[in-house]
Amino acid sequence: MPVTAASDTSPLLAVRQLSVFYGQFRAVDAVDLSVRAGEVVSIIGANGAGKSSLLKAIIGQADRIEGVISYCGEDLAGQGTAEIVAKGIALVPEGRRLFPSLSVEENLHIGWEVGRQGEIGIEDVFGFFPILKERCRQKARELSGGQQQMVALGRALLANPRLLLCDEISLGLAPVVIDSLYKLIPAIKARGIGILVVEQDITRSLAVADRFYCLLEGKVTLASRPSATSREVVMQHYFGL
Numbered sequence: 001m002p003v004t005a006a007s008d009t010s011p012l013l014a015v016r017q018l019s020v021f022y023g024q025f026r027a028v029d030a031v032d033l034s035v036r037a038g039e040v041v042s043i044i045g046a047n048g049a050g051k052s053s054l055l056k057a058i059i060g061q062a063d064r065i066e067g068v069i070s071y072c073g074e075d076l077a078g079q080g081t082a083e084i085v086a087k088g089i090a091l092v093p094e095g096r097r098l099f100p101s102l103s104v105e106e107n108l109h110i111g112w113e114v115g116r117q118g119e120i121g122i123e124d125v126f127g128f129f130p131i132l133k134e135r136c137r138q139k140a141r142e143l144s145g146g147q148q149q150m151v152a153l154g155r156a157l158l159a160n161p162r163l164l165l166c167d168e169i170s171l172g173l174a175p176v177v178i179d180s181l182y183k184l185i186p187a188i189k190a191r192g193i194g195i196l197v198v199e200q201d202i203t204r205s206l207a208v209a210d211r212f213y214c215l216l217e218g219k220v221t222l223a224s225r226p227s228a229t230s231r232e233v234v235m236q237h238y239f240g241l
């Protein structure tokens with residue numbers, strides 16, 4: 001039997017018994033989760049469920065964690081965000097966090113500077129979102145919310161991630177704009193990038209997901225595939241009924 005390299009069979013991301021703390025408060029409680037290359041995994045959960053805390057921990061922004069976060073078979077313990085991003089994990093943060101006084105182009109460039117070497121360049125991002133090419137010299141604060149979200153997503157893609165973390169990219173945006181952002185997910189997936197999508201919009205989140213996890217008060221209450229789960233069961237676990 002041929003010997004298979006560990007990276008061929010092991011998940012891109014494996015989170016085991018992860019807890020995230022703010023002081024004594026445990027916002028994420030013993031979560032197990034995995035994402036494979038080219039897989040879209042959704043995390044759903046109400047306000048305060050611990051979704052953002054989980055993503056922040058993965059990218060090295062949590063103050064204190066317990067448990068193991070392993071990426072490509074390597075334990076990320078003790079590594080800072082810059083190191084983690086350079087290794088190929090990128091976050092589209094909740095609330096976008098652009099530099100408002102920098103231009104579109106300058107904001108995008110930051111992703112390219114901090115990330116890993118790879119095939120995605122600025123022209124690819126302009127191909128995904130042609131409006132950003134037209135607006136490339138405008139300051140980020142002059143853009144609409146949807147366009148700003150495109151910049152945030154483009155910046156993350158320019159880091160050439162193997163794992164992309166998206167925190168509520170649809171929040172506060174019109175359905176037509178959300179469609180244009182979500183349309184990109186299959187193209188990202190097709191490049192073999194693993195995607196972890198956090199959303200409160202259950203329908204939209206499950207529509208793109210291969211698998212999903214439901215979080216309630218920091219704990220995973222359900223881990224399944226959208227096709228294997230009825231809406232009723234999802235709602236019961238979402239609200240803890």
Ligand SMILES: Nc1ncnc2c1ncn2[C@@H]1O[C@H](COP(=O)(O)OP(=O)(O)OP(=O)(O)O)[C@@H](O)[C@H]1O
Pocket residue numbers: 022025027045046047048049050051052053054094200
């Ligand atoms: N910096 C912080 N200091 C103290 N507690 C925090 C901090 N950030 C988050 N929390 C708490 O941790 C819990 C989880 O918050 P988190 O932001 O991870 O939830 P979320 O699922 O992303 O919620 P939302 O849908 O509102 O974005 C909440 O009870 C929140 O109040």
Ligand SMILES: [Mg+2]
Pocket residue numbers: 051052053094167
């Ligand atoms: Mg959040």
